[in-house]
Amino acid sequence: MQKIRIGIVGYGNLGRGVELALAKCPDMELAGIFTRRPPESVKPAFSQTKVLHIDDAAGMKDLIDVMILCGGSAKDLPEQGPYFAKLFNTVDSFDTHAKIPEYYKKVNESARQSGKISIISVGWDPGLFSINRLMTEAILPDGQTYTFWGKGVSQGHSDAIRRIEGVKDAKQYTIPIEEAVEKVRSGSNPRLTTREKHLRDCYVVAEEGADKERIEREIKTMPNYFADYETRVTFITEEEMKRDHSAMPHGGFVIRSGKTGNNEENTSIIEFSLKLDSNPEFTASVLAAYARAAWRLNQEGGSGARTVFDIPPAYLSPKSGEELRSELL
Amino acid sequence: MQKIRIGIVGYGNLGRGVELALAKCPDMELAGIFTRRPPESVKPAFSQTKVLHIDDAAGMKDLIDVMILCGGSAKDLPEQGPYFAKLFNTVDSFDTHAKIPEYYKKVNESARQSGKISIISVGWDPGLFSINRLMTEAILPDGQTYTFWGKGVSQGHSDAIRRIEGVKDAKQYTIPIEEAVEKVRSGSNPRLTTREKHLRDCYVVAEEGADKERIEREIKTMPNYFADYETRVTFITEEEMKRDHSAMPHGGFVIRSGKTGNNEENTSIIEFSLKLDSNPEFTASVLAAYARAAWRLNQEGGSGARTVFDIPPAYLSPKSGEELRSELL
Numbered sequence: 018m019q020k021i022r023i024g025i026v027g028y029g030n031l032g033r034g035v036e037l038a039l040a041k042c043p044d045m046e047l048a049g050i051f052t053r054r055p056p057e058s059v060k061p062a063f064s065q066t067k068v069l070h071i072d073d074a075a076g077m078k079d080l081i082d083v084m085i086l087c088g089g090s091a092k093d094l095p096e097q098g099p100y101f102a103k104l105f106n107t108v109d110s111f112d113t114h115a116k117i118p119e120y121y122k123k124v125n126e127s128a129r130q131s132g133k134i135s136i137i138s139v140g141w142d143p144g145l146f147s148i149n150r151l152m153t154e155a156i157l158p159d160g161q162t163y164t165f166w167g168k169g170v171s172q173g174h175s176d177a178i179r180r181i182e183g184v185k186d187a188k189q190y191t192i193p194i195e196e197a198v199e200k201v202r203s204g205s206n207p208r209l210t211t212r213e214k215h216l217r218d219c220y221v222v223a224e225e226g227a228d229k230e231r232i233e234r235e236i237k238t239m240p241n242y243f244a245d246y247e248t249r250v251t252f253i254t255e256e257e258m259k260r261d262h263s264a265m266p267h268g269g270f271v272i273r274s275g276k277t278g279n280n281e282e283n284t285s286i287i288e289f290s291l292k293l294d295s296n297p298e299f300t301a302s303v304l305a306a307y308a309r310a311a312w313r314l315n316q317e318g319g320s321g322a323r324t325v326f327d328i329p330p331a332y333l334s335p336k337s338g339e340e341l342r343s344e345l346l
Numbered sequence: 347m348q349k350i351r352i353g354i355v356g357y358g359n360l361g362r363g364v365e366l367a368l369a370k371c372p373d374m375e376l377a378g379i380f381t382r383r384p385p386e387s388v389k390p391a392f393s394q395t396k397v398l399h400i401d402d403a404a405g406m407k408d409l410i411d412v413m414i415l416c417g418g419s420a421k422d423l424p425e426q427g428p429y430f431a432k433l434f435n436t437v438d439s440f441d442t443h444a445k446i447p448e449y450y451k452k453v454n455e456s457a458r459q460s461g462k463i464s465i466i467s468v469g470w471d472p473g474l475f476s477i478n479r480l481m482t483e484a485i486l487p488d489g490q491t492y493t494f495w496g497k498g499v500s501q502g503h504s505d506a507i508r509r510i511e512g513v514k515d516a517k518q519y520t521i522p523i524e525e526a527v528e529k530v531r532s533g534s535n536p537r538l539t540t541r542e543k544h545l546r547d548c549y550v551v552a553e554e555g556a557d558k559e560r561i562e563r564e565i566k567t568m569p570n571y572f573a574d575y576e577t578r579v580t581f582i583t584e585e586e587m588k589r590d591h592s593a594m595p596h597g598g599f600v601i602r603s604g605k606t607g608n609n610e611e612n613t614s615i616i617e618f619s620l621k622l623d624s625n626p627e628f629t630a631s632v633l634a635a636y637a638r639a640a641w642r643l644n645q646e647g648g649s650g651a652r653t654v655f656d657i658p659p660a661y662l663s664p665k666s667g668e669e670l671r672s673e674l675l
Contacts, residue, residue: 037608041487062608118672138675145481145616147675148659152474154674155635155662156628158370277631279366279391283623285631287474290619294612299485302606302614306484326670330477331655333484341655343447345479346472 020046021312023305024081024105026071026097028052028059030265031110032087034301036062042305044335048081078104083308085109087301095120102127102135102322106311108304110140117143125322134315136323139307140300141291142166142269148325149271149289157275157285161206165193165214169267169296177242178219181235183227186255188262190218193269194247204274204284210245217248220262222255267296306333349375350641352634353410353434355400355426357381357388359594360439361416363630365391371634373664377410407433412637414438416630424449431456431464431651435640437633439469446472454651463644465652468636469629470620471495471598477654478600478618486604486614490535494522494543498596498625506571507548510564512556515584517591519547522598523576533603533613546577549591551584596625635662 023039025032028050039047040063049067052059056068069077074084084101086109088094094111101107102124111120117138128135138144142164150162171191178187197214200207219236223229233250236243253261270290277283293299307325310332314323331341352368354361357379368376369392378396381388385397398406403413413430415438417423423440430436431453440449446467457464467473471493479491500520507516526543529536548565552558562579565572582590599619606612622628636654639661643652660670 034606037606041606114675117675118668121671143675150674151659151663151670152635155638155664156631275631277363277366277370277624277627283627285623285628286619286621288617288619288621290615290617292615292617294614295606298606298612299614302485302604306481309484324671324675326660326667326675327658329656329658330480334480335484338655339447341480342450342653345483346443346446346467346476346653346655 018044020044021309022046022048022080022082023308024048024074024077024084025050025087026074026084026101027087027093028054028061028068029087029089030297031301031304033062034295034298035085035087035304036066037298038302038305041302042309042335045305045309048077051084074101075104081105082312083108085304085308087304090116095123098135098137099123099127102133103131104133106133106308106315107135108139108308108311109135109137110144110300110304111138112140112143114143121322121324129321132315132320134311134319134321134323136307136311136325136328138324140303144300144303144325145291146269146271146289149273149287151326153271153273153275153287157273157277157287159277159281160273160275160285163201163209163214163272163274164269165198165272166269167191167193167215167267169269169293170265171217174217174219174242177239178221178236181232183224183232184221185224186222186258188220188258190220192216192218198270198272201272201274202286202288204286206274212245212247215246217243217246219243219248219250220253220258221250222258223252264294265296266294267299268292309333309335347373349373350638351375351377351409351411352637353377353403353406353413354379354416355403355413355430356416356422357383357390357397358416358418359626360630360633362391363624363627364414364416364633365395366627367631367634370631371638371664374634374638377406380413403430404433410434411641412437414633414637416633419445424452427464427466428452428456431462432460433462435462435637435644436464437468437637437640438464438466439473439629439633440467441469441472443472450651450653458650461644461649463640463648463650463652465636465640465654465657467653469632473629473632473654474620475598475600475618478602478616480655482600482602482604482616486602486606486616488606488610489602489604489614492530492538492543492601492603493598494527494601495598496520496522496544496596498598498622499594500546503546503548503571506568507550507565510561512553512561513550514553515551515587517549517587519549521545521547527599527601530601530603531615531617533615535603541574541576544575546572546575548572548577548579549582549587550579551587552581593623594625595623596628597621638662638664
């Protein structure tokens with residue numbers, strides 16, 4: 018059986034996660050990592066992995082079935098998504114929610130022209146959480162959906178703290194508030210603002226001699242990011258930061274609470290939850306499964322942009338329809 | 347906008363659940379209930395619902411877009427599934443796991459001939475649980491999947507108790523064993539037999555003067571059903587049975603625990619859980635959403651049998667692709 022040949026564009030935590038994830042997929046093989054850095058400066062997880070310059074990708078159209086784009090949503094993907102969709106089937110994790118419609122449109126144009134498939138915004142949110150929001154709302158139209166994130170690091174909030182004068186390093190964990198979660202699980206359909214659902218837990222390394230009281234005040238009063246939330250600030254040393262806060266755990270849950278019956282007398286609670294030791298490795302594993310789907314859809318003649326909403330579950334699995342029906346249905 | 351016209355075949359708890367579920371779907375309308383009983387003997391939930399004889403269905407091919415088959419898997423569906431697939435798009439909840447491949451084949455032949463779509467084995471298990479088993483295995487190939495059922499009534503086990511001499515009525519609840527659940531949630535990937543995962547809790551009304559010790563012994567030693575399980579037997583009165591055990595709650599969860607990383611050093615836990623006050627009303631709500639998908643797939647020219655594995659999530663929702671991408675992704 019011919020293996021699906023995968024390329025990885027961008028080698029940060031996510032790209033490395035994809036390299037590791039592919040090692041667990043016997044039906045796929047890694048053709049190479051494409052980087053903007055000098056290729057010899059990149060150290061892949063496996064010594065046999067080829068590292069190439071990103072400019073070499075265009076010449077390898079016949080050697081790669083799906084490109085997994087592992088760049089960031091702010092600066093890399095808005096350019097790389099439409100560019101690579103002109104050349105390859107692609108999968109990416111574009112996650113700037115507000116800009117998804119615009120990004121979809123651009124990638125769709127490229128992929129229609131090239132006759133390739135591009136699955137955008139793949140991962141867990143957007144991604145698996147989105148699928149659960151859609152399916153549970155369709156099944157229980159009379160209800161409420163709640164998404165909680167965490168416990169996990171928010172990169173944007175950590176960066177915001179780092180921009181404060183006197184801050185050397187910072188990590189911000191988003192933590193679901195247990196009381197809110199329990200209310201939702203009880204089926205009482207509470208009205209909850211984001212602030213009532215999450216607490217912001219900040220670990221800060223201050224520069225020597227910096228005014229910690231001012232830093233704490235600036236964090237807690239920062240508009241949009243912290244002012245509206247219950248925010249905890251803990252100052253730690255650089256060693257503690259490295260020792261206790263270098264892992265990348267994350268997780269969260271989507272809960273739909275809906276009513277059925279002649280008088281809405283019955284409640285159904287559907288919950289989908291994730292608890293991840295490594296957010297980038299898990300997201301990468303989702304991307305790898307959707308790369309399989311992208312390749313299959315294109316083999317069937319499909320082209321254009323897709324989201325996780327458009328992909329039949331069977332396309333994610335290496336098993337045949339018969340196997341799936343007899344083993345997993 | 348033309349509404350999707352739905353027919354219900356069979357009016358037990360599930361059929362009634364579909365009647366109620368459709369009332370929550372503004373894009374669908376109920377054309378009628380089809381029953382083998384004298385139509386005038388059936389009392390629908392809503393007075394305006396039409397009740398017709400099942401033999402009248404064949405003459406209504408142009409008046410119904412999708413038939414939701416609400417009969418049982420043991421006797422009704424093996425006949426009704428292939429029969430109705432010759433006439434209508436259909437959705438059913440066929441749940442005899444071992445016979446799904448054979449049933450799929452027969453329904454597929456009918457639906458291919460008629461040019462209709464039949465989505466079989468829809469509900470939560472088989473159904474939503476199956477989707478989660480498939481997707482989480484595809485995403486985390488290096489891992490284990492665990493399905494727990496309950497707390498909920500097992501009809502088959504309740505019936506088995508009722509066949510014992512001296513038993514007037516019985517209900518058997520399947521209950522997940524908390525200790526096993528916690529082991530799985532911890533990511534330790536334990537080996538667990540069904541017996542280590544579930545406890546069987548039986549409520550029995552004995553005939554007057556019956557030998558309760560013998561009944562309890564016969565239950566606990568019954569091969570296949572109880573002998574291999576931790577089984578609890580409680581004798582109650584007929585009034586208690588009616589007062590405390592007439593609801594139809596159910597639920598359960600699918601947990602995938604998988605490893606990622608260069609040395610399997612990171613664990614991901616994915617959990618999908620259901621807590622249902624009314625098992626038939628929830629299952630019916632799933633059937634209604636998949637009826638929407640059946641109709642759309644057929645509108646696009648599709649024909650033949652499908653399972654939940656073949657249905658893109660977007661087809662379940664009344665919202666457009668644009669709406670889904672901007673609101674739920």
